[in-house]
Amino acid sequence: MNAKISRRGLMLVLSSPSGAGKTTISRRLLDRDPGITMSVSVTTRPMRPGEQPGVDYYFVDMPEFDRMAEQGELLEHARVFGNCYGTPRSTVEQALGAGRDVLFDIDWQGTQQLAANARNDLVSVFVLPPSGSELERRLHTRAQDSAEVIAQRMAKASDEISHWAEYDYVIVNNDVEESVVAVQAILRAERLRRTRQVGLPAFVQSVQAAL
Numbered sequence: 001m002n003a004k005i006s007r008r009g010l011m012l013v014l015s016s017p018s019g020a021g022k023t024t025i026s027r028r029l030l031d032r033d034p035g036i037t038m039s040v041s042v043t044t045r046p047m048r049p050g051e052q053p054g055v056d057y058y059f060v061d062m063p064e065f066d067r068m069a070e071q072g073e074l075l076e077h078a079r080v081f082g083n084c085y086g087t088p089r090s091t092v093e094q095a096l097g098a099g100r101d102v103l104f105d106i107d108w109q110g111t112q113q114l115a116a117n118a119r120n121d122l123v124s125v126f127v128l129p130p131s132g133s134e135l136e137r138r139l140h141t142r143a144q145d146s147a148e149v150i151a152q153r154m155a156k157a158s159d160e161i162s163h164w165a166e167y168d169y170v171i172v173n174n175d176v177e178e179s180v181v182a183v184q185a186i187l188r189a190e191r192l193r194r195t196r197q198v199g200l201p202a203f204v205q206s207v208q209a210a211l
């Protein structure tokens, strides 16, 4: 049997223009891998029908968001579509220390901040749609937004996509299952990075001691 070597968790970021499929990929990944925890963000945007506080987001008002940001309670934060979004620091740090991986659905601004502050813990994946017309089709089939909101999301897509080259990995989400398998392969390899396996020195010593 393989020895259990303790490991630091990693931060897996999925970013994409709205509608490319990151929520769909994230859900399947979370269902299949009990070692991953989803980071729940705080936001000032209004709750949508069907959303649950503490599950989809923590919904807060602007003064509370500002207080959290000022007191250093957010690992990163950004303004997106006119609302504020941020990642609570404490849950992420606890998970990483306990060897659990954390999945983030955040935009390029948040990813840049994590890269600046915690590069060694970060693995970033950009999800591209197969084409512009397919992106628009997916936004329509999701049937969540008005025509006006869809037009806004399409206008924002080019801006988000312009940051693709800042990511460690890029996948084109043609087939959901293939995309999930690709992200699982990325995770599998990244978990084996020497620097993340903090229990390795002790393990190697124990192997050497018996030689």
Ligand SMILES: Nc1nc2c(ncn2[C@@H]2O[C@H](COP(=O)(O)OP(=O)(O)O)[C@@H](O)[C@H]2O)c(=O)[nH]1
Pocket: 015, 018, 041, 042, 045, 076, 077, 078, 080, 081, 085, 086, 087, 105, 106, 107, 108, 109, 110, 111
């Ligand atoms: N930087 C940052 N971006 C976030 C965070 N939470 C969500 N986002 C991004 O904010 C954008 C809007 O999210 P949301 O309001 O849920 O709308 P939707 O995902 O486009 O339906 C998406 O691009 C998310 O990736 C966060 O904590 N930090």
Ligand SMILES: Nc1ncnc2c1ncn2[C@@H]1O[C@H](COP(=O)(O)OP(=O)(O)O)[C@@H](O)[C@H]1O
Pocket: 016, 017, 018, 019, 020, 021, 022, 023, 024, 025, 138, 139, 141, 142, 173, 174, 175, 176
């Ligand atoms: N590979 C795919 N092929 C076809 N439809 C997809 C694919 N991935 C996601 N979708 C669909 O596209 C829509 C947008 O996906 P979603 O995961 O909500 O995107 P995002 O979280 O990036 O905004 C949803 O209706 C989803 O079922």
